[in-house]
Amino acid sequence: MSMEQLAQGWGQFVTRHRLLTLAVSLAVTVCAALGGQHLSFTNDYRTFFTGDDPHLLAFENLQDTYVKNDNVLFVMAPRNGRVFDREFLAAVADATDLAWNTPYSIRVDSLSNFQHTVAQGDELVVADLYEDAASLTPEDLDRIRGIAVKEPSLVHRLVSPQAHIAAINITVELPGEDEAKEGPEVAAHVRSVKDYIENTHPEIRVYLTGIMMLNQAFPESAIHDITHLMPVALGVILLLVFLQLRGLTGTVGTLVTIILSVACAMGVAGWMGIRLTPPSMSAPTIILTLAVADCVHVLTTWVQKYRAGMGRREAMAESLRINFSPVFLTSVTTAIGFLALNFSEVPPFRNLGNISAAGVMFAWWFSVTALPALVTLLPVSRRKRREYGAEIITRFADWVIRRRGMLMPVMCLLIIGLIAAIPRNELNDVFVEYFDERIPFRTDTDFVVENLTGMYFIDYSLDAGVPGGISDPAYLNQVDRLASWLREQPEVIHVSTLSDVFKRINRSMHGDDPEWYRLPGERDMAAQYLLLYEMSLPYGLDLNNQIDIDKRSSRLSVTLETLSTTEFLAFERRVDAWMAGNTPDIRATGASPPMMFSYIGFRNALGMLVGTGLALAAISILLIFVLKSLRYGLLTLIPNVAPAAMAFGIWGLANGEIGLGLSVVGTMTLGIVVDDTIHFMSKYLRARREQGLDPVESVRYAFSTVGIALWITSVALAAGFLVISTSAFLLNANLGLLVAIVIMLALVVDFLLLPALLIRFDR
Numbered sequence: 168m169s170m171e172q173l174a175q176g177w178g179q180f181v182t183r184h185r186l187l188t189l190a191v192s193l194a195v196t197v198c199a200a201l202g203g204q205h206l207s208f209t210n211d212y213r214t215f216f217t218g219d220d221p222h223l224l225a226f227e228n229l230q231d232t233y234v235k236n237d238n239v240l241f242v243m244a245p246r247n248g249r250v251f252d253r254e255f256l257a258a259v260a261d262a263t264d265l266a267w268n269t270p271y272s273i274r275v276d277s278l279s280n281f282q283h284t285v286a287q288g289d290e291l292v293v294a295d296l297y298e299d300a301a302s303l304t305p306e307d308l309d310r311i312r313g314i315a316v317k318e319p320s321l322v323h324r325l326v327s328p329q330a331h332i333a334a335i336n337i338t339v340e341l342p343g344e345d346e347a348k349e350g351p352e353v354a355a356h357v358r359s360v361k362d363y364i365e366n367t368h369p370e371i372r373v374y375l376t377g378i379m380m381l382n383q384a385f386p387e388s389a390i391h392d393i394t395h396l397m398p399v400a401l402g403v404i405l406l407l408v409f410l411q412l413r414g415l416t417g418t419v420g421t422l423v424t425i426i427l428s429v430a431c432a433m434g435v436a437g438w439m440g441i442r443l444t445p446p447s448m449s450a451p452t453i454i455l456t457l458a459v460a461d462c463v464h465v466l467t468t469w470v471q472k473y474r475a476g477m478g479r480r481e482a483m484a485e486s487l488r489i490n491f492s493p494v495f496l497t498s499v500t501t502a503i504g505f506l507a508l509n510f511s512e513v514p515p516f517r518n519l520g521n522i523s524a525a526g527v528m529f530a531w532w533f534s535v536t537a538l539p540a541l542v543t544l545l546p547v548s549r550r551k552r553r554e555y556g557a558e559i560i561t562r563f564a565d566w567v568i569r570r571r572g573m574l575m576p577v578m579c580l581l582i583i584g585l586i587a588a589i590p591r592n593e594l595n596d597v598f599v600e601y602f603d604e605r606i607p608f609r610t611d612t613d614f615v616v617e618n619l620t621g622m623y624f625i626d627y628s629l630d631a632g633v634p635g636g637i638s639d640p641a642y643l644n645q646v647d648r649l650a651s652w653l654r655e656q657p658e659v660i661h662v663s664t665l666s667d668v669f670k671r672i673n674r675s676m677h678g679d680d681p682e683w684y685r686l687p688g689e690r691d692m693a694a695q696y697l698l699l700y701e702m703s704l705p706y707g708l709d710l711n712n713q714i715d716i717d718k719r720s721s722r723l724s725v726t727l728e729t730l731s732t733t734e735f736l737a738f739e740r741r742v743d744a745w746m747a748g749n750t751p752d753i754r755a756t757g758a759s760p761p762m763m764f765s766y767i768g769f770r771n772a773l774g775m776l777v778g779t780g781l782a783l784a785a786i787s788i789l790l791i792f793v794l795k796s797l798r799y800g801l802l803t804l805i806p807n808v809a810p811a812a813m814a815f816g817i818w819g820l821a822n823g824e825i826g827l828g829l830s831v832v833g834t835m836t837l838g839i840v841v842d843d844t845i846h847f848m849s850k851y852l853r854a855r856r857e858q859g860l861d862p863v864e865s866v867r868y869a870f871s872t873v874g875i876a877l878w879i880t881s882v883a884l885a886a887g888f889l890v891i892s893t894s895a896f897l898l899n900a901n902l903g904l905l906v907a908i909v910i911m912l913a914l915v916v917d918f919l920l921l922p923a924l925l926i927r928f929d930r
Contacts, residue, residue, distance in 0.1 A: 171488070177535065178487030182480035185540035192427065192537035199529070200430040202437030208389065209442040210350050210382045212760060215513050215767065215827075222766050225758040229628050233722050234274065234338060234712040236626070239357050240377040241266060241335040242615050246370045248331040250278075251312040257300035258368045259333055265360045266337045267707075270352040274338035274707050278325055282708055283314060284675040284700070291675055291696075293703035320668075323661040323726070327619050334619060338712070339379060354383040374611040376622065378760070381599075384608035388896040389448040391605060400452050400890040401425070404459050404883050411879040412466055420542040421462040424533045425455045432526030436518070444515040445896045446828075447522055449903075454526030456887025457501060460842060460880040461494050461534035466542065467876045479547065483539045491535060493849040496793055497842040498531035500786045504838020508831055510778030512771040516831050557875065563918075564870035568863055571923035578920040582809045585816030592819040594772055596732045596826040598764040599623075605895045616729055621660045623727040625739065625757035632752075634717040638694040643669055643686045645750040646723065652745060653725055658738050661726040665713050672696045725757075731824075732765045739765075764827075772830045779834040783808065786841055794848060802928060803844050806921045810840045810913040814905055828898030832905045839906070840913035843881065846873050847917055851925060862929045866922040874918075881914040 181188050216223040230236065241262060245255045260279040267275050281296040297303060297311050315321050316330055326333045337357065341349045357380075361373040401422075409418045429451045441447065468489055472482035505527065508520025567574065599622045602609040612622055629649075631642040647666035653659050670684050676696060677683035687693040697718075701710060714721050730738065739757055746754040786807065791800030811833045818829070850873045854865035888910065891903025 171492070174491030175484075175488045177491060178484035178539075181487065181536060181539050182484045182543060185544055188536050188540040192533060192540070195532070196427050196431055199432075199438075200434035202434035202439075203430070205437035205440065206433065207347055207442050208386055208448075209346055209444060210386045211346060212378070212382060212385070214442065214444055215515060216763055217512065217514060220512075220763065220767070222758065222763040225756060226626075226760065226763060229626055229722070229758045232628055232715050232720065235340050236712070236724075237339050237341065237379055238377040239269070239337040239339065239353065239375060239379045240615065240620075241337060241357060241360070242332060242374040242376065242611075242619060243334065243364065244332040244372045244374065244614075244618070246372065248329075250326060250330045250333045251308045251315075253300050253303050253308070254368070255333075255371065256297060256303065256308075256311075258364060258371055259335065260297075260300055261367075262360060262364050263335055265363065266335050266357070269337050269339065269356045269360075271339045271341050271349060272337050272353075273340050274712065275335060276325060276338075276708070277335040278311075278315060278321070278333055280705075280708065281315075281318075281321060281325070282704055284671055286675045286678050291672065291699055291703065293700060318671075319661075320663065320671075323620050324663070332618050334615075336377075350379060350382050351386075353379050374614050376608065376612040376615045380608050380611070381622075384602050384606050385445050385896075387608075388602055388606050388894070389443070389445045391895045392445070392891075392899065393448055393451070396449075396890050396894060397452050397455070400887045401455055403886045403890060404456060407879060407883045407886065408459060408463060408466075411463060411875070412470055414470070414548055416542050416545045416547040417462075417466040417470065419545065420466065420538045421459060423541060424462050424530065424538045425458045427533045427537060428458045428526050428530040429454050431529040432522050435525045436522045439521070441518045441522065444518070446513075446515040446898060447518040449891055449894070449899045450519055450522040450526065452887065452891055453519075453523050454530065456884055457523075457527055457839070458530035458534070459883045459887075461498065461530055462538055463880045463883070464490050464494055464846065464873070464876050465534055465538060467879075468872075469539070469542070470547075473547065479543050483543050487535060487539060489853075492793075493846050494534060495531060496789070496849075497845050498527050500789065500841040500845065501527045501838035503782050503785050503789075504835055504841075507778035507782035507834045507837070510774040510781070510834070511831055512767055512774050513827060516771075516827075520831075520835070557871065560870055560874035560878070561867075564867050564874065564922075567870075567919060567922050568866060568926070571926055574919050575923040575927065578916065578923075582813055582916075582920075585813040588816035588819040589812065590819070591823050592815060592825045593823060594732060594768045594826070594830070595824040596764055596768050597729060598761065599729055601897045603895050603897065603900070621726045621728050623730055623735065623759075623761045625725045625727070625742075625759045625762060627723045627725075627755045627757050628715075628720050629723055629753040629755055630720040632719070634719045635694065637665060637714055637718050637721050638697060639690050640686060640688055640693065642753065643693065645753050646721065647686060649746065649750050649753070650723065652749070653742070656738070656741075658727045658730060658734070659725055660728060663713070663722075663724040663726075665710075665721040665723075668700070668710070668713070669693060669696065672700050727761075730761075732768055732826075735761060735765045768827055768830065771827060772825075775830050775834050779837060782834055782837050786837065790841075790845070794852065798928070799848065799852070802921075802924050803841075803848060805924065806844045806913065806916045807837065807841050809916050809920075810909045811836050813912050813916075814909040817908060818905060826898065826901065828900075828902040829905055832902060832909065835902075836906055836909040836913075839884070840909060843877050843913050843917040844921065846877060847921060849873075855929075862926045866925060870922075877914065877917070881910055885910045 263277040263279045282293050283296045285292050315326050322328055339353055364373050405418055408421050432454050465486055468486035469483050472485050502524040505520040505524040509517050511517055599612055604610050629646055631637050636642055643666050650662045650664040653662050669686055673687050674684040790803050791797055794800055847869050850869040851865045854860040854868035885907040888903040888907040892900050894900040
């Protein structure tokens, strides 16, 4: 049985058994949608990496060696700009006590509990920097300030050099038993502390940042998008459908198709065990956008035939006969493009591809089952209206045919010119800018980075080679040399190192003489100092965050300004080169979330190149097979590949930075832009093969039968993705904008270049 016979038989079956078709569609929906009960959302940034990611493994190994550094940075800013006054220091102490009640907290560091060392005779006294802030005298405040702003462990970490803001660092270690519950518990508690401090001390403003708040920003941005973007996208798309069909029946049918498609796709995601993330949460909006294309093509032909005099069911059967093959083919090619996202290094993009691919195929299924059955049961007007769109598209077709000799070279030059601009793009990401100002994490982090410290950091585990080796003066001297060099680098804000602890203890053991702020000269003495210091520390404020259990290695942490991917990797390479030449005995590889995000972009881009190539090959072979012509298949390569290439050229001229979100656009849109080509070619070939028209008349026929539908579907798709471009999550926003550009460029190429190519080469 040929595809034409199958389409004809399918149309007759659906229109004869409408209630049965609707019942089957409903049963399919229920079975698929039941999987939605298994859906869950993960707010851990680690989900952006595979389990075997080398940089993730390095970071987790470092955290297993030392105390984990998942944290909340609780930043307090007095309106008068004075940290060292009694009222503010009392508020810091109050907030510090409350911070210890944070769920899963294992450490709290602040000015109030900083373990300051002083000498009393031959004894080392370790105590809180201050107590009972209300009783502090002006002399006490000056003394405390003098200590804090000169202490490397505090300045640019817990207090600003200008002493105008201070911070409390809360370290947490989640059990990992219920991720959806644990992170929000931490965020809820620190926000309640923030509210308490701001209400109790109106003169203080509190800002929350850190890894835990970054994790919380992911679900918040996803919830914002799903509650704000989906309704807007749905409203815009249904309005365009209504304007095209000029009737409620088709609009209602389209809405039902969208709802069924989204419900089934998300249910399948639940059955597959997919955990939702901000990228995959955009799948419902993408599906509802893509589902419209199938509906518009089926309904446009149905309305045309019905208003031309055919019966309601006969018109639908004819529409399915005409559109069944191209709608199926466009759905398959679109699904192939999304499935190619499985070559991505980023699991959330793989999930986005799989959910969207499932949604696209469900949209096809319901557009040829539930949609025709439903709309033929509902009332529809047969009244003929003047088709202004048809008149415009006919004139446009005549203009394209007349100007084809000019359009072909102009379009080719435009494509080549924009492709030449692609190298202006560079892979770049700034992960703290993944969220816009509508998400509190972004505004709070911007304030903290500008006034106190950075979110970017690198941790180094410096191995002394033997247990207890961290007390070796040779080892400590290399660590101190590295720390001193790092502090001279323009990107560095703060360096935390064990050598500073030894120098502070050594000074205190020599009567707090500033001249003795240097490393101990003997290993045994250094070991004794360290033991004495550790025994004096209170519970929860030990050195486990800096040294391992065997005292064989120590952690050196570097806090950096907010850097782009290129700048961050350049800094990491510079550090590695310096260590190789100056401290080879303690040379180590850095690890941190910023490093993980920096490297994932490059690996993801390579994976997407492979995915795009395979998707293009699969789609091209499929088109050659379906179109039954190598020549036609090769001709479609140009309008299929050119739009994405042109869009990246435009992006290079306008922006020039490609991050994780944009690296998947070429692969994802490949299947989408093919849709216009397939529908145009199907009508063109119908005219050539069934009606025996020449290329010029066949082009005119294709414009007249499918031109308006292509225009409406392209505008609807672009509008849907433009709505996504307003997302609070930058990866989704940039993806939506570039996809919208690709879709409109695809329409331009299919309308201006493809007809000229067909007329020129289809002899």
